[in-house]
Amino acid sequence: MKTPSLVLSAGLLLAIVAGCAHQADRAPAMVRYEASQEAQESEIIRERNPELYNAAEVEHANAIKAERAEEYEATAHHAEVAVLLWRTAEARSHTVDAEARQATAERRYAAGEAALEAARAERDEETLAIARLQEIIKLQKEMDAAAKAMAAHKQSEKVKAATNAAMLAAMAALKDAEAVQASVFAAEAFAKAQNALTLATATLQAGDLGAAQKHAEVATAAATEAKQSAGPKFEADRARRSHEARAKRLFEEVKQTGGERRVSERGVEVTLRSVFEPGEIFVAPIARSSLEKVAELAKSYGEFAIIIEAHTDSRGGTTANLTLSQSRADAVLSFLTKNGVSPSRITAIGKGSAEPIADNRSQDGRAANRRVEITFVQPPPS
Structure with missing residues (x-):
């Protein structure tokens, strides 16, 4: 239920960015992509995912070409696609690392079983992240259509920037809430956040940026509340499961007495x-x-x-x-x-x-x- 909402919201967010006319500075996505290539782990990511890296470089080159031609909407679009492809490569690389850590953990003494479970959980989280990013890439055509529709609206740059920031904050807050399983431990507040983000998406698509911003702010507040409420319960549940696993292991070993x-x-x-x-x-x-x-x-x-x-x-x-x-x-x-x-x-x-x-x-x-x-x-x- 939550993944489509986040994916659609991301699409519309990119639509907002693509709809902004005549940028004075470089597109933020261009800056993010180029900065990512300087990161310490970038060389490893390129070696592990050459196809995704080459595709990202093509999009980056297209963005540079559009930037030189002062086609700022196209610049933003190609830069965002380059960032998404790079993030997919990062996530796959992280999955390789997680699987390596899992293999190491499996060779350890049984008392380290908790670390193995953590590695598996991390691998599952990375796999889920890859699936989400892949869904975002599949929706590029829809994002292009949304970008053209948004370009038709003559809203002020200030309102567009505020709405963009509100949507980003809402999606980030929901992602943070998901990290502590707020959908389980704070279901009511998390559902409120999802519904508000859905409304923000609908009003944004209708061109009412002011209403979209308000709904996004409600989503951010509800997601933050859900995270704060779910956090202690999530940690307690994780500790409980860890204690239960330790007690089970102890029960097996105590028969040696x-x-x-x-x-x-x-x-x-x-x-x-x-x-x-x-x-x-x-x-x-x-x-x-x-x-x-x-x-x-x-x-x-x-x-x-x-x-x-x-x-x-x-x-x-x-x-x-x-x-x-x-x-x-x-x-x-x-x-x-x-x-x-x-x-x-x-x-x-x-x-x-x-x-x-x-x-x-x-x-x-x-x-x-x-x-x-x-x-x-x-x-x-x-």
């Missing part, structure tokens, strides 16, 4: 058994490899807080079991700290026999209840 894993409201939990010999408060040798893996994960996922909860069976007194479980929780904390995990991230809690998960009347039940639960607490989105 050999414990029982699950996802709870607090985060990713792993339950370890046989961490301590009966009655002991020192980590058993058999459990060291599991806890070392927990420490590695804790360091790799530094944004997660760690909660250690030690449980006992029901044998022994309540107070004794509580003391024993707290000592064991502290022992696990000490083990993780010695393996490089910051103690400020860890909370150690002894639960005693207060939270059984099995029947303490059987040997198997008591064995199940003697456990250490380690929770990687999901951080709130920033």
